[in-house]
Structure formats: structure tokens, C-alpha cells
Amino acid sequence: MAWTEITRAQYRRDDLEYASDLRDAEWALIAPLMPEKKRLGRPRRTDLRRVMEAILYIVTTGCQWRQLPRHFP
Numbered sequence: 372m373a374w375t376e377i378t379r380a381q382y383r384r385d386d387l388e389y390a391s392d393l394r395d396a397e398w399a400l401i402a403p404l405m406p407e408k409k410r411l412g413r414p415r416r417t418d419l420r421r422v423m424e425a426i427l428y429i430v431t432t433g434c435q436w437r438q439l440p441r442h443f444p
């Protein structure tokens with residue numbers, strides 16, 4: 372499928388830190404599939420959106436998990 376001027380602007384990722392980062396609309400589709408916070412145990416300190424973005428960064432770039440930039444969890 373060829374890019375049109377409408378779809379090119381819609382999928383442009385210049386404003387994101389990495390091209391693999393999620394937009395709010397994309398995260399809204401994925402968030403319901405993530406595990407809920409549990410009532411018992413330690414509270415979750417890790418942001419699941421950042422974990423998902425780290426996974427997408429690895430898939431996009433092919434780097435190893437330990438070679439991720441430091442700001443990823």
C-alpha cells in the first residue's frame with residue numbers, strides 16, 4: 372500500500388523521542404491487555420508503557436536488552 376499525503380502525516384514519528392515509541396492512541400489500544408495492579412504485595416513501580424516501548428525498541432533496532440538506553444526500565 373502506497374503512502375498518501377493524508378496517511379504520511381498520520382504516521383509521521385518525528386515528534387517522538389524514538390520511532391518505536393507509542394502514541395497515546397496506540398497505548399490506549401494496548402493498555403487494556405496489560406495485567407492489572409494487584410491488591411496484595413509490593414506496589415508496581417515500573418511503568419508498563421515504558422516497558423512496552425523498550426520491547427518495541429529492541430524489535431525495531433535489534434539491540435540486546437542490556438544495551439538499551441538507560442532511561443528505559
